[in-house]
Amino acid sequence: xxxxxxxxRREMVSKQLRSRGIRDEKVLAAMxxxxxxVFVPAAEKSRSYYDGPLPxxxxxxxxxxxxxxxMTELLRLKGGEKVLEIGTGCGYQTAVLAEIARxxxxxxxxxxxxxxxxxxLTGELSYSNINFRVGxxxxxxxxxxxxxxxxxTAAPREFPKELFAQMxxxxxxxxxxxxxxxxxxxxFKEKDGIEEDPLIGVSFVPCV
Numbered sequence: 228x229x230x231x232x233x234x235x236r237r238e239m240v241s242k243q244l245r246s247r248g249i250r251d252e253k254v255l256a257a258m259x260x261x262x263x264x265v266f267v268p269a270a271e272k273s274r275s276y277y278d279g280p281l282p283x284x285x286x287x288x289x290x291x292x293x294x295x296x297x298m299t300e301l302l303r304l305k306g307g308e309k310v311l312e313i314g315t316g317c318g319y320q321t322a323v324l325a326e327i328a329r330x331x332x333x334x335x336x337x338x339x340x341x342x343x344x345x346x347x348l349t350g351e352l353s354y355s356n357i358n359f360r361v362g363x364x365x366x367x368x369x370x371x372x373x374x375x376x377x378x379x380t381a382a383p384r385e386f387p388k389e390l391f392a393q394m395x396x397x398x399x400x401x402x403x404x405x406x407x408x409x410x411x412x413x414x415f416k417e418k419d420g421i422e423e424d425p426l427i428g429v430s431f432v433p434c435v
Contacts, residue, residue: 232262232275232276235275237259239276239278240259243278249300253305253327254296254300257324261323263275263292264276266289267281267317268282278292278293283340285340287337289316289317295320295323297411299378304327307375308330308375310375310377311371311374312324312378312380314379314381314434315334315340315344315359316335316380316381317340318344320380322354331356332358332368333357333358333360334360334361334367335359345359364379364434365387365390365434367389367392367393373393373395374395377401378401379400379402380431381431382404382433382434383402383434385404386402396417397415398415400413401413401414402414403429409428409430409431410427411428412425413426
């Protein structure tokens with residue numbers, strides 16, 4: 228199936244990403260490099276490059292490829308950044324970030340998922356620029372702050388203020404925010420405060 232999955236991944240980048248307006252070549256290269264199929268449970272393997280989210284267990288999902296690319300593009304990564312990710316999940320978004328950023332610090336509240344992602348990312352995929360933690364992501368990771376970028380991959384009702392405090396001035400954050408009705412937001416940390424940019428409507432699992 229490896230060659231078949233590679234073909235499907237190229238088609239995903241062409242038809243699901245480029246055709247919908249993803250333009251950052253670093254993001255497109257990362258999406259092409261990361262094999263989504265290795266993060267998908269066996270029961271869903273044939274749908275690895277399906278244009279939508281898929282269940283990964285414990286009531287969580289692997290996000291739609293377009294949304295992963297879209298959120299990554301929102302961060303405007305150049306390659307030297309230190310990124311804080313809240314919600315490791317299966318590790319797919321983590322891997323995409325790690326393809327571009329200098330260091331990724333990722334936190335997962337569900338130990339089973341966090342440990343499984345760590346085994347995949349540091350074992351089979353051999354990433355050496357990812358740091359893992361199991362815990363409440365709302366608290367961030369103050370020991371390694373400040374961060375250049377912050378990304379939340381589940382939806383809080385409001386963006387946690389503690390995370391703004393752990394961002395560098397000039398930093399960017401991206402997160403789905405809301406309860407029943409969610410919207411993607413991008414935040415810019417400026418010298419005089421936080422500027423927020425409301426974007427597309429989305430549907431994510433709640434941030435627990």
